[in-house]
Amino acid sequence: MTALLEVRNLKTYFNTQDGVVKAVDGVSYDVNRGETIALVGESGCGKTVSALSILRLVAEPAGKIESGEILFEGTDLLKLSGDEMRKMRGAKISIIFQEPLTSLNPVLTIGRQISEGLEFHKNMSLKEGMQEATRLLKLVGIPHPERRIYDYPHQFSGGMRQRAMIAIAIACQPQLIIADEPTTVVDVTIQAQLLELIRNITKELNTALILITHNLGIVARYARRVFVMYAGNIIEHGNALDVYRYPCHPYTAGLLTSVPRLDEPRKTRLLPIDGQPPDLIAPPIGCSFQARCAYSMPQCQREKPPLLEVAPNHYAACWVSQKEQRPWQKKSS
């Protein structure tokens, strides 16, 4: 079976006053139909830029997709004309952003914003579009949708706006939804509401989902496969079960030990990862994690580790992981 989306060796760079920011520097991943994958990593590691690249929404002229392929149903999105790309966005691939207030249009009613895509992609009239908008708002759990379609974004609470964003994203029944930190600015209670909603809807419509988050709990609950990003690269990926149980990159292992867990006895001390991610303008030669890595060896400073299969369907970009046993893994019982 071929994947719905295949990102191959994507490089997206930004030209800035200080130099070239290699925001996404050779990233590959794939998403199957109806599947949920997670992209996880700390801020600045390139999650959003990699998502925007798929939709070709990277801010030009500073930002530029340098190379790579983004195959969607076999077609390379990077080769499409502007018009062809517009027909994709919202219709076949849509995106939900972290802060709906900045991505919704403040001077258009919620109903119009949902209807717009339906008018453009599905040739609906305004009346049909508004009817469909009412149905969609109801579907995403907004009370009194027949009245609320006439509201403006500021009249919605944060949680409600995010529901409206979900309604916009699913309006044309796309094959792929990208959710970029959809719950980072809301409370855990609302987070649970929204994520359960997204899960139910994508399941029902058989929509594939790229869930971008920095929250390891969210990944564990909602994604089957996970891709861990660090400094513009994917440094580990595999089935979530394997990656969490046997992390094959010290960074992933470090993330997992930094967070306290409610289901385990309380630790007296957290084990953070020391230091901070490297500057993407002048990343180090060799492994980008070396400065923070407790297992770094001379080779790590000379050569960048490739992403290789270190266990069945489990990939990691780490010299130690590829050669030896992994001292950071919990001793298997």
Next chain:
Amino acid sequence: MAKEVVIEVNNLTKYFPVTRGLFRQKKIADIKAVDGVSFAIHDGETLGLVGESGCGKTTLGKCMLQLYRATSGEVFFEGKDLCQLSDRELQPLRQRLQVIFQDPYDSLNPRFTARDIIGEPLIIHNIARGKEYRERVAELLNLVGLAPYMADRYPHEFSGGQRQRLGVARALALQPRFIMCDEPLSALDVSIQAQIVNLLADLQEKFGVAYLFISHDLSVVRHISDRVAVMYLGKIAEISNRDEIYKNPLHPYTQALLSAVPIPDPEVEMKRQIIVLQGEVPSPMSPPSGCVFHPRCYRAFADCSNVTPLLEDVGDGHHVACLLYEQSRP
């Protein structure tokens, strides 16, 4: 281990008036941001404060520090009711009452160097000058894990985690006894959060400072707190010592909050059923009747919309405000 109470809050309320009309402003309602809250924090202790946004956590903390003046109630610190003191009388006490905010970037003056930021309280309170001043700043930088040569940098030259360290250093400058930490980790990445959590714990160990630790992250709160209070719509829903409240949460709101936190383990999450709380926090301008939580409570029964539950001790200092557990109602 009978430790001394550092700060005590008695029946504290803070109402924000809502007015209408341009010229003759008429009060039409009150936002009951904090509505009758009482607790005490002991020396060297951390009280975790959780609850959804809008529940009154920040307002409560600000009232304790007299950054807001309470509508009614008392805040005892070093034997004095701070609410009764004038700004001038408060001034000398402020040294020992400090605050660390959520976004270090918003709370640090961009035109100040790190030295100015950390040292400002030393100048204001006339603590140190000249060489002693520079040494004290270097010492504080060291204490929070920053290098003394960074003293001449501006906030934008620091990463988010480093800026929060600056915030911590500033709060520590005057050797406080109490620090209100208002979501100090929210803007930070997990690996950096852990660094700051450890730093706060070390400093508490070293100086015996007490914290009010406001956070929406219940896992971090469990890690850092000795006791935990859960707040909903201006009131304390439940308060107890840490192990008790996490092992045996009684209030349906606490249960729902805990259930909503996903565990970073796919094996656990694949099987776990969660309580998804419906709706959102209602406006504190017109809070629901009876138990303020009743419209969202999955265990509500008939009485809940009429009767206001009292915060009662159900044993060993575990207090909960829920009719399911009330025994002593006359």
